[in-house]
Amino acid sequence: MTGTLAGHPGLPRLLAGLDQSGRTMSQSEHERIHGALPHLSAHELIDAVQASGLRGRGGADFPTAVKLRALAARRRVSAVVVNGSETEPASAKDRLLLSRLPHLVLDGAMLAAEAVGAREVIVKLNERAASSLHAVAGALPLRQRDPVPVRLIAAPDGYVTGEETAVMHFLNGGAPIPTFVPPRPFERGYQGRPTLVQNAETLAQLALVARFGPRWFRELGTVADPGSALVTISGAVADPGVYELAFGTPMTDLLAAAGGATEPLRALLVGGYFGTWVDSASALGLRLAREDLRSVGCQLGSGVLIALGESACGLHESARVASYLAEQSAGQCGPCVHGLRAVADSLEALADGGAHPRERDRVLRWAGEIRGRGACHHPDGAVRFVESAIEVFGGEIEWHRHNHCTARPAGLPIPASASASASASASAFRSAASEAKR
Ligand SMILES: Cc1cc2nc3c(=O)[nH]c(=O)nc-3n(C[C@H](O)[C@H](O)[C@H](O)COP(=O)(O)O)c2cc1C
Ligand code: SF4
Numbered sequence: 211m212t213g214t215l216a217g218h219p220g221l222p223r224l225l226a227g228l229d230q231s232g233r234t235m236s237q238s239e240h241e242r243i244h245g246a247l248p249h250l251s252a253h254e255l256i257d258a259v260q261a262s263g264l265r266g267r268g269g270a271d272f273p274t275a276v277k278l279r280a281l282a283a284r285r286r287v288s289a290v291v292v293n294g295s296e297t298e299p300a301s302a303k304d305r306l307l308l309s310r311l312p313h314l315v316l317d318g319a320m321l322a323a324e325a326v327g328a329r330e331v332i333v334k335l336n337e338r339a340a341s342s343l344h345a346v347a348g349a350l351p352l353r354q355r356d357p358v359p360v361r362l363i364a365a366p367d368g369y370v371t372g373e374e375t376a377v378m379h380f381l382n383g384g385a386p387i388p389t390f391v392p393p394r395p396f397e398r399g400y401q402g403r404p405t406l407v408q409n410a411e412t413l414a415q416l417a418l419v420a421r422f423g424p425r426w427f428r429e430l431g432t433v434a435d436p437g438s439a440l441v442t443i444s445g446a447v448a449d450p451g452v453y454e455l456a457f458g459t460p461m462t463d464l465l466a467a468a469g470g471a472t473e474p475l476r477a478l479l480v481g482g483y484f485g486t487w488v489d490s491a492s493a494l495g496l497r498l499a500r501e502d503l504r505s506v507g508c509q510l511g512s513g514v515l516i517a518l519g520e521s522a523c524g525l526h527e528s529a530r531v532a533s534y535l536a537e538q539s540a541g542q543c544g545p546c547v548h549g550l551r552a553v554a555d556s557l558e559a560l561a562d563g564g565a566h567p568r569e570r571d572r573v574l575r576w577a578g579e580i581r582g583r584g585a586c587h588h589p590d591g592a593v594r595f596v597e598s599a600i601e602v603f604g605g606e607i608e609w610h611r612h613n614h615c616t617a618r619p620a621g622l623p624i625p626a627s628a629s630a631s632a633s634a635s636a637s638a639f640r641s642a643a644s645e646a647k648r
Contacts, residue, residue, distance in 0.1 A: 211451030212306060214467060218456060220430050223438050224414050225454045228310060234345040237352050240313040247317050248420055252282050252325040259416060261424035263436040268293055268409030269484065269512045274416065280396050281326035281406045288403035290323040291381070292333040294342060294410045295365065295372030298482040299623040300514045303440035304410040306452045308335065308342035311414065312349040316360065318413030321420050323358040326406050330359050334377055337364040367625060369538035373586050374407040387540035388586035411440055431457035435499045439513055443468040445620060446475060446519035459498045464515060473519040477602050481511030483531050484591025486598040487524065507598070516622060523617030525561035525606055528599035532557050534624045535592040545583035549576055550592050557596060563610040570600060570607055
């Protein structure tokens with residue numbers, strides 16, 4: 211399911227013209243809806259993006275104009291990389307954009323490439339995203355007027371493979387695992403040169419800012435969080451799917467857009483598996499705005515919202531996800547490899563009722579020790595998730611010691627091949643990677 215909140219003025223933007231047929235929007239339809247790609251100088255584009263307040267939608271929430279300006283000031287920028295990895299299992303927004311609206315994302319990539327003087331655009335996709343690969347491969351030959359060549363590269367799945375240094379390492383011929391920073395890709399990335407990495411949604415939003423301007427962009431949202439966002443809503447809702455919503459929208463309206471809750475809610479997971487559980491009583495009073503989310507210690511991340519019904523068990527669901535995140539460690543940093551596994555095992559023991567309640571304190575202590583001790587933010591995101599699980603569901607630990615939990619599985623998605631860690635699959639990936647050259 212895709213859509214927006216019925217009757218919301220000014221929406222949809224990104225998803226304008228999209229129906230429920232599942233087909234890819236043609237180039238002519240795309241241009242009929244959004245108009246032709248405008249020609250802007252680097253200054254004009256970057257100033258417009260800055261005035262719009264657009265921030266990255268890949269999870270880090272970084273101001274897009276700051277990155278564009280830093281790259282534009284550098285010489286010999288090798289590429290703009292469209293990060294379409296979407297390795298967050300509960301997210302489907304980038305897949306939706308790339309499989310149904312590839313021209314919008316490619317427009318954004320072209321504009322960014324011209325602004326930073328990049329020699330090429332690389333669209334890096336998850337090899338599991340067959341419909342995205344198909345749609346982008348089909349769109350590229352039609353874009354005769356594009357000033358910069360585009361390559362499409364498929365890479366293996368795995369939670370950390372979408373992290374920007376992992377993307378660089380893979381494109382440079384290595385395993386899709388994060389590398390130590392600095393250098394960051396904007397300093398030394400693809401081919402050892404400065405590289406701009408942007409999430410697919412960020413580039414789609416940029417394409418709209420270039421066409422309609424920053425004032426138009428700010429007609430939706432709040433002063434601090436302008437515009438709209440794609441949110442993947444799942445769990446105990448009637449119509450799970452990707453929805454385009456204005457920043458500032460109340461959480462209750464987000465759920466209403468997805469058909470409403472199918473049962474009383476216990477909690478919401480905001481921000482995906484690097485995100486934060488929030489008790490439903492607090493969560494339902496929030497708006498989709500950084501200020502509100504921060505007040506309960508969370509952020510939107512890559513735009514994922516999971517509703518957990520009262521019939522599900524937050525402890526068991528969290529233990530499954532923590533175990534998945536531990537498996538996804540790239541196997542390079544001790545605290546990440548061993549610490550996340552130990553935390554996940556303890557959480558599982560607490561959920562199964564087989565651990566002394568003091569185990570809870572050990573989990574929290576370990577979480578504190580792991581934070582900040584990896585080359586990338588994987589352990590930080592994982593421990594944030596675990597700490598929030600303990601905070602929201604910790605009161606149920608004692609009950610689980612003395613009772614048999616018969617809660618229904620809530621079905622938080624865990625990819626089928628999750629038992630293979632990114633590091634274990636690293637040697638197999640290159641042969642599997644397919645590449646379509648324009
Ligand atoms: C473990 C990990 C996984 C990530 N996976 C993705 C991903 O799948 N897609 C994505 O766009 N960004 C992902 N990111 C964020 C990227 O490193 C980077 O910040 C982003 O692609 C930059 O684009 P943006 O500024 O447009 O958000 C991930 C980060 C981490 C720490
Ligand atoms: S922190 Fe974990 S995922 Fe990140 S590079 Fe180190 S081992 Fe890999």
